[in-house]
Amino acid sequence: MTIEPEVNNSKSHTSFLILSASLRSDSLNTRLAKLAAAAIEKHGGEVDFASMSEFDCPSFNQDLEKENFHPKGAEEFRNRILANDAFIIASPEYNGSMPGFLKNSIDWVSRFRPQPFKDKHALLMSASPSMAGGNRGLWSLRIPLEGLGTNVYPAMFSLATAHKSFTPEGNLSDEVLASRFEDNLVAFMNLVEAAKHYPCMKRAWVEFLGEKPDPAVERVE
Numbered sequence: 001m002t003i004e005p006e007v008n009n010s011k012s013h014t015s016f017l018i019l020s021a022s023l024r025s026d027s028l029n030t031r032l033a034k035l036a037a038a039a040i041e042k043h044g045g046e047v048d049f050a051s052m053s054e055f056d057c058p059s060f061n062q063d064l065e066k067e068n069f070h071p072k073g074a075e076e077f078r079n080r081i082l083a084n085d086a087f088i089i090a091s092p093e094y095n096g097s098m099p100g101f102l103k104n105s106i107d108w109v110s111r112f113r114p115q116p117f118k119d120k121h122a123l124l125m126s127a128s129p130s131m132a133g134g135n136r137g138l139w140s141l142r143i144p145l146e147g148l149g150t151n152v153y154p155a156m157f158s159l160a161t162a163h164k165s166f167t168p169e170g171n172l173s174d175e176v177l178a179s180r181f182e183d184n185l186v187a188f189m190n191l192v193e194a195a196k197h198y199p200c201m202k203r204a205w206v207e208f209l210g211e212k213p214d215p216a217v218e219r220v221e
């Protein structure tokens with residue numbers, strides 16, 4: 001059965017869901033997400049800030065899907081994706097990959113029809129005390145999002161030695177890095193705005209892995 005999404009896209013400016021994918025109270029990724037929110041607002045965009053705790057879901061189990069069940073966290077995530085023109089995720093890297101609860105919520109949201117990640121633009125960023133800044137986790141996050149038809153922006157931002165990289169006011173202490181961070185966000189904003197006003201940029205999305213048509217394995221919409 002097809003569920004009609006509650007779309008609220010009446011905002012006049014380009015709007016961005018910004019999600020910190022850390023549940024930790026003193027999260028470095030939340031700091032980075034807040035910096036992204038400030039830059040978006042500075043350049044005229046609207047921000048819808050979210051914490052992963054709003055999108056929390058029970059462990060995915062197909063047996064729970066009876067009678068069109070979707071957890072509240074998945075409904076909220078779906079609605080917020082649809083209500084904005086694009087989304088930005090600042091995600092920690094856990095053991096070289098994305099946090100399990102983020103993947104779990106993505107799996108739940110992927111079960112809605114229409115599938116809300118399709119055709120949305122997304123920008124990925126990470127912060128970590130390590131020298132790689134959590135960048136491997138972002139590569140793992142690209143895989144499900146791209147598989148679901150999201151246009152994941154090629155340039156990702158990973159903040160290395162993040163525990164030493166913020167000023168007390170929450171800015172990046174390295175000026176060159178701060179300017180690259182802002183430039184990357186502005187370039188992403190321009191793309192999202194262009195895609196909003198020039199729908200010809202939208203691409204057809206088909207996941208085709210060579211399998212024969214079969215409702216049991218169909219992923220094509």
Ligand SMILES: Cc1cc2nc3c(=O)[nH]c(=O)nc-3n(C[C@H](O)[C@H](O)[C@H](O)COP(=O)(O)O)c2cc1C
Pocket residue numbers: 022023024026027028029030092093094095096097127128129130132133134
């Ligand atoms: C279970 C676990 C696994 C981790 N694995 C990695 C890792 O693979 N790479 C990395 O750069 N940092 C890793 N870290 C360190 C996190 O980057 C660090 O705790 C970071 O502050 C988490 O993000 P947050 O501050 O936004 O919560 C790991 C932390 C935990 C708790």
